[in-house]
Amino acid sequence: MTDQPGHEPEQRLPARRPPSEAAPAERFSAPPSAHARDLSPERAASIVRQSASARWVGFLAVCVVALFTIAYYFYEVGLPLELSTPRLAEQADAQQVTAVERGYNLYEANCARCHGPNGKGTDEGYIAPPLNDPMKLFDHLSAVYLKNVLTVGGRYVCGDPKSLMPVWADTAGGPMNYRQILELIAFMRSDATQEYVIRNPELNEPIIGADGKVKTFRGWVDPNFKPDPAATPVPACWLGDGGGATQAPSESLPPDAQTVKVVAEGIAFDVEELTVDAGKPFAIDFDQRDAGVGGHNVEIRTTDGTSVYKGEILTDPGQTTYVVPALEAGTYVFICTVHPIPAMTGTLNVK
Numbered sequence: 001m002t003d004q005p006g007h008e009p010e011q012r013l014p015a016r017r018p019p020s021e022a023a024p025a026e027r028f029s030a031p032p033s034a035h036a037r038d039l040s041p042e043r044a045a046s047i048v049r050q051s052a053s054a055r056w057v058g059f060l061a062v063c064v065v066a067l068f069t070i071a072y073y074f075y076e077v078g079l080p081l082e083l084s085t086p087r088l089a090e091q092a093d094a095q096q097v098t099a100v101e102r103g104y105n106l107y108e109a110n111c112a113r114c115h116g117p118n119g120k121g122t123d124e125g126y127i128a129p130p131l132n133d134p135m136k137l138f139d140h141l142s143a144v145y146l147k148n149v150l151t152v153g154g155r156y157v158c159g160d161p162k163s164l165m166p167v168w169a170d171t172a173g174g175p176m177n178y179r180q181i182l183e184l185i186a187f188m189r190s191d192a193t194q195e196y197v198i199r200n201p202e203l204n205e206p207i208i209g210a211d212g213k214v215k216t217f218r219g220w221v222d223p224n225f226k227p228d229p230a231a232t233p234v235p236a237c238w239l240g241d242g243g244g245a246t247q248a249p250s251e252s253l254p255p256d257a258q259t260v261k262v263v264a265e266g267i268a269f270d271v272e273e274l275t276v277d278a279g280k281p282f283a284i285d286f287d288q289r290d291a292g293v294g295g296h297n298v299e300i301r302t303t304d305g306t307s308v309y310k311g312e313i314l315t316d317p318g319q320t321t322y323v324v325p326a327l328e329a330g331t332y333v334f335i336c337t338v339h340p341i342p343a344m345t346g347t348l349n350v351k
Contacts, residue, residue, distance in 0.1 A: 096186065097196065103187025104217060105201040106180055113339050114164070114294050119188070119220060125337045127164070127294055127313050131188060134225045139234045146185045150176070164294055164315065190219025258282040264296040264336065265289040268343035275349040278329035284322040288314040298322060299337045300348060302330075313338060 078086040108117060116124045119132030131141065149156050151172055154163025168174040169181055176184070190196065198207045198215040206214040258277055262284055263270040276282045288296045295315035301307050311322040327350045336344035 099183045099186040100190045100219065101196050101199050102180075102201075103183035103185070103190075104196065104198065106176070106184045107187055109201075110168070110176075111184075113341075125299065125307065125310055127315065127338050132220045133234075134222050135227055135231065136234050137189070137221050138225055138227055141188070143185050143189055146188060147181060150174075150181050150184065187219075189221055192219045192222045194219055254281070259285060261285045261287070262298055262334070263287040263289065264344065267293055267339055267341070269334075269336070269346055272346045273349065274334060274346065275351065276327075278350045279326050281326050282324055284311070284324060285319070286311065286314070286322055287319050289317050291317050294338050296336050296338060296344070299335050300324065300327075301333045301335060303333065308332070310337060 074084070076087050078084045078089070107119075114126055114128035115121045115131050116126040116128075118124065119130060120126070121128045121130035123130050130136070149165065151167070151169040151174075153167040153172075154165025155161050157163065157165070166174065168176045168184075170177050195216045195218055198217055199205060200207055209215045257280065259282065260274045260276060261271075262274070264287070267290060284298055286296075286298055290296060295313045297311040297313040299307055299311060300309040308327065309322075309324050312320065314320060329350050332348040332350060334346050334348045
């Protein structure tokens, strides 16, 4: 113990370690052959072979890198003589197709109720002007014009602050962001010679039709369209006719004519089925209670979609009486021309 009394200081120090032997130098040195100053023919040949192998490895590495660089360059910009399509061009085309397909769903969900599912507007009985028109698409429905209309609404077209065309861009209080606006324009300006796939807007998967085939659609813009030089220019301002095609004057009702009532409220009819007598004219008392939705009316169609009567569209809340000519016995469909949805579709039984 170093703290025991009665011992000399040297005796109180910790015990010394025993001397250790140094490790042999061979343990840390290269073999004697490595220090040889005179190269034997065998050793010289070995060094030459190793050096040649290293040079070959380096040469092959340089060749691989060079070939990869050349291949990647032509992959990016395409082969000469248009033997292949540049990668950036392929990606741009793919993104354009995606934008058109997304724009189709946006149009069907937001625009079809006024301009029609085919974009024909008043030509098919809807309240808004046609968009899918070759002359219009050629003349003034450019991407810039469409963006301005979608951004500030219908007042951009005619300066009318009461225009039924609403604002769509979220920068001006609408529901669509800038990307959706561009996709909607991409659809309306899509190539009519190209076929696109209808996709589920939530899953982005192709929709399969009843025939087991993928549903498709075509664009609107015909790249080969050339208007007649004598053609009348499309008017820049369209005010419409207040309800689509003009219907023929109604015939008078006999005193004992049957009258049914339909109320449109909350973008829905209050009845799903009506029954009237065959061979006799009848009246429909129509009560339109919705404002700011584009209006409502009652149209009668056969089961195959043929229109046999179309009532005037009431764009504002109000009431009117439709006088419907006599119909043959059978089953018909009464529907809102502006909103052809299940909630505004019913069955008309003529007996």
